[in-house]
Amino acid sequence: MADVLWGLATSHVPSIGAAMDRNKTEDPNWKDLFDGYAPAREWLAEHEPDVAIVVYNDHANGLDLDIVPTFGIGTADSYPVADEGYGPRQVPDVIGDPELSLHLLESLVDEGFDLTVFQELEVDHGLTVPLSVWTPDPGDAWPCPVVPILVNVIQYPQPTAARCFALGQALGRAIRSYRDDVTVGILGTGGMSHQLAGSRAGFINPEFDHMWLEKIETDPEALARLSREELIREAGSEGIELIMWLIMRGAMHEQVTKVHSHYFLPASNTAAGIALFDNRTA
Amino acid sequence: MTAAPPLIPTEGTSMSTHETGGRLNVPGTPIFDGQTSRRGLRLNKMLMSFRSAENRERFAADEAGYCTEFGLAPEQTQAVLDRDWTAMIDLGGSIFYVYKLAMMDGRSMQYLGGVFTGMTEEEFQAELRAGGRRDG
Numbered sequence: 001m002a003d004v005l006w007g008l009a010t011s012h013v014p015s016i017g018a019a020m021d022r023n024k025t026e027d028p029n030w031k032d033l034f035d036g037y038a039p040a041r042e043w044l045a046e047h048e049p050d051v052a053i054v055v056y057n058d059h060a061n062g063l064d065l066d067i068v069p070t071f072g073i074g075t076a077d078s079y080p081v082a083d084e085g086y087g088p089r090q091v092p093d094v095i096g097d098p099e100l101s102l103h104l105l106e107s108l109v110d111e112g113f114d115l116t117v118f119q120e121l122e123v124d125h126g127l128t129v130p131l132s133v134w135t136p137d138p139g140d141a142w143p144c145p146v147v148p149i150l151v152n153v154i155q156y157p158q159p160t161a162a163r164c165f166a167l168g169q170a171l172g173r174a175i176r177s178y179r180d181d182v183t184v185g186i187l188g189t190g191g192m193s194h195q196l197a198g199s200r201a202g203f204i205n206p207e208f209d210h211m212w213l214e215k216i217e218t219d220p221e222a223l224a225r226l227s228r229e230e231l232i233r234e235a236g237s238e239g240i241e242l243i244m245w246l247i248m249r250g251a252m253h254e255q256v257t258k259v260h261s262h263y264f265l266p267a268s269n270t271a272a273g274i275a276l277f278d279n280r281t282a
Numbered sequence: 283m284t285a286a287p288p289l290i291p292t293e294g295t296s297m298s299t300h301e302t303g304g305r306l307n308v309p310g311t312p313i314f315d316g317q318t319s320r321r322g323l324r325l326n327k328m329l330m331s332f333r334s335a336e337n338r339e340r341f342a343a344d345e346a347g348y349c350t351e352f353g354l355a356p357e358q359t360q361a362v363l364d365r366d367w368t369a370m371i372d373l374g375g376s377i378f379y380v381y382k383l384a385m386m387d388g389r390s391m392q393y394l395g396g397v398f399t400g401m402t403e404e405e406f407q408a409e410l411r412a413g414g415r416r417d418g
Contacts, residue, residue: 154376155319156306156314197398199310206414229308237314266411
């Protein structure tokens with residue numbers, strides 16, 4: 001049976017990628033963040049999946065605002081790295097797995113999750129920074145093919161936390177109905193608390209973030225009950241993107257084993273979190 | 283944050299403003315909702331075009347003409363020419379799109395944060411390093 005091997009929740013702040021691309025990981029402003037990644041990276045290097053699913057949002061690079069899909073899935077052979085306004089990041093293009101994409105799509109539509117299909121998609125920092133958090137030195141290629149799942153977290157109304165968790169649960173069932181023995185890493189990206197605009201710009205809420213880091217492991221249903229308004233109030237207008245962690249968590253078993261977690265601030269204007277979970281039953 | 287300036291009279295647009303109208307009211311927090319996105323569509327489409335180096339050069343050569351080409355409302359064009367970042371947000375710009383123009387100017391998200399909160403970039407950065415800002 002195919003199954004999720006691990007789940008990695010991580011912020012996707014562009015400056016994390018920029019710090020790596022510019023060799024600033026030993027800089028005093030960044031060192032603690034990257035030191036905090038090290039145990040997760042070591043474990044991940046020893047647990048390479050056959051394919052990864054990255055749940056992320058685009059930031060005005062692959063999608064315009066003329067079409068705003070609530071949920072989407074890439075079905076392409078490959079996904080070029082986008083020029084976000086200063087030239088593309090110098091990282092490998094992302095290789096897809098269209099067979100798995102189409103299996104997931106059919107299974108999810110059968111369960112009532114009508115995802116928008118992307119046959120062409122340029123991927124931005126929302127997808128490539130989490131890959132860099134996982135694999136800092138990919139060389140010519142990322143460790144495995146990737147299926148992108150997109151979530152609208154930019155334009156209100158974003159999907160509810162409950163809907164994201166339910167999508168994750170359906171995604172888990174879809175993965176487990178895939179052909180034999182394929183192992184899947186799933187990445188839930190974004191967060192943690194932050195707000196970029198308005199007079200509350202710079203808002204960060206460590207208490208909320210620590211609560212989220214704990215409950216994403218032990219009680220994701222409680223997080224799935226948070227309303228959009230509660231999320232924007234407690235995590236900031238951009239921190240609501242934490243709902244993407246619930247898709248990752250929903251695809252995993254009820255009981256998971258935490259491998260590592262770390263919390264850091266600020267990464268640019270954001271509180272940055274990482275949480276890695278082993279999905280294998282003991 | 284100051285009150286939103288007069289709305290652009292867009293066909294079929296209701297009179298919601300970021301911080302006083304709509305279903306959510308989180309103080310100091312612009313909600314980029316459907317009405318905002320309708321108001322900002324032309325502006326955001328122009329900002330999206332900055333993904334290509336050729337378009338970045340064409341904009342730099344004639345900013346006002348480029349705004350006209352994308353059909354921006356006069357207030358939006360003025361906000362772009364003046365680099366009035368708060369007005370761009372108030373007039374329907376999404377922060378992720380507005381940031382593309384800031385990057386072309388060599389401005390950081392911390393600079394914008396300072397503008398939105400009435401601080402210098404250094405002051406804003408210092409607040410983040412001290413653990414971030416809280417409500418109010």
